[in-house]
Amino acid sequence: MSQPILDISDLSVKVGGSHILQGVTFAVQPQGVTALLGRNGVGKTTTLKAVLGLMPRAAEITGRVGFDGAAITRQPTFRLVRQGLGYVPEDRGVFAGLTVAENLRLAERAGTAPDYDTVHGLFPELRKRARQRAGTLSGGQQQMLAIGRVLLNPNRLLLIDEPTKGLAPKVVTEVAAALEAVAAVVPMLLVEQNLAVVRRMARHAVVIANGRVAYTGAAGDLLDYTEKTKALLGVGKGDHA
Numbered sequence: 001m002s003q004p005i006l007d008i009s010d011l012s013v014k015v016g017g018s019h020i021l022q023g024v025t026f027a028v029q030p031q032g033v034t035a036l037l038g039r040n041g042v043g044k045t046t047t048l049k050a051v052l053g054l055m056p057r058a059a060e061i062t063g064r065v066g067f068d069g070a071a072i073t074r075q076p077t078f079r080l081v082r083q084g085l086g087y088v089p090e091d092r093g094v095f096a097g098l099t100v101a102e103n104l105r106l107a108e109r110a111g112t113a114p115d116y117d118t119v120h121g122l123f124p125e126l127r128k129r130a131r132q133r134a135g136t137l138s139g140g141q142q143q144m145l146a147i148g149r150v151l152l153n154p155n156r157l158l159l160i161d162e163p164t165k166g167l168a169p170k171v172v173t174e175v176a177a178a179l180e181a182v183a184a185v186v187p188m189l190l191v192e193q194n195l196a197v198v199r200r201m202a203r204h205a206v207v208i209a210n211g212r213v214a215y216t217g218a219a220g221d222l223l224d225y226t227e228k229t230k231a232l233l234g235v236g237k238g239d240h241a
């Protein structure tokens with residue numbers, strides 16, 4: 001196998017009296033989508049935030065993180081983002097009072113030409129709604145804006161947290177199709193509860209349970225094995241079409 005784009009080793013996170021991650025180790029392959037899965041509250045978001053240096057100061061974090069072969073443990077977030085680690089948080093984080101165009105403009109980075117062609121090519125709606133305030137967009141449109149903002153700049157890896165959460169089925173399909181197009185070019189670590197989306201997009205899967213990695217391997221193998229899937233993810237057959 002080629003060198004992983006992200007290499008997480010023995011990551012442990014304690015915060016507010018709870019030991020959320022207890023030695024998490026896994027690698028993200030440099031092509032395609034790796035799905036990060038697990039029951040509610042197992043620490044998927046915590047894993048992304050720990051990699052990105054976004055946990056609260058009070059959190060006790062140990063372990064090592066490598067990005068494209070270089071150690072990035074405890075580097076500040078802005079530096080990681082400049083190195084090409086793109087993050088789309090679960091809450092989307094768009095500025096509700098600003099327009100779509102203003103939200104995008106704020107994401108532009110000095111010294112890098114913003115790639116509006118890619119963003120508007122994937123999400124034509126963002127061009128149409130350039131002057132609309134982000135707070136008045138639908139959930140799906142806000143998600144597109146959050147993803148678009150990250151895609152304005154060059155990325156070597158995308159960390160995307162539950163992009164289809166709370167979206168209508170038609171919009172889920174739309175967002176998944178756009179992410180699939182992006183993943184053909186940039187590798188992605190994707191937290192996603194919708195297993196139909198995981199099945200469609202992910203080549204590899206990592207499952208966290210009880211603070212540790214309980215499965216790494218082909219996403220298809222995990223989703224085909226109903227009993228294991230049920231035990232690890234707390235879902236039944238009907239949930240993973």
Ligand SMILES: Nc1ncnc2c1ncn2[C@@H]1O[C@H](COP(=O)(O)OP(=O)(O)OP(=O)(O)O)[C@@H](O)[C@H]1O
Pocket residue numbers: 015016018020038039040041042043044045046047056
């Ligand atoms: N800053 C914090 N302080 C205290 N507890 C926290 C903090 N951040 C997360 N937790 C707790 O850590 C656990 C893991 O949270 P996390 O959001 O990482 O889980 P998750 O797997 O992403 O869950 P979900 O699927 O619900 O989004 C939860 O029990 C959460 O309440």
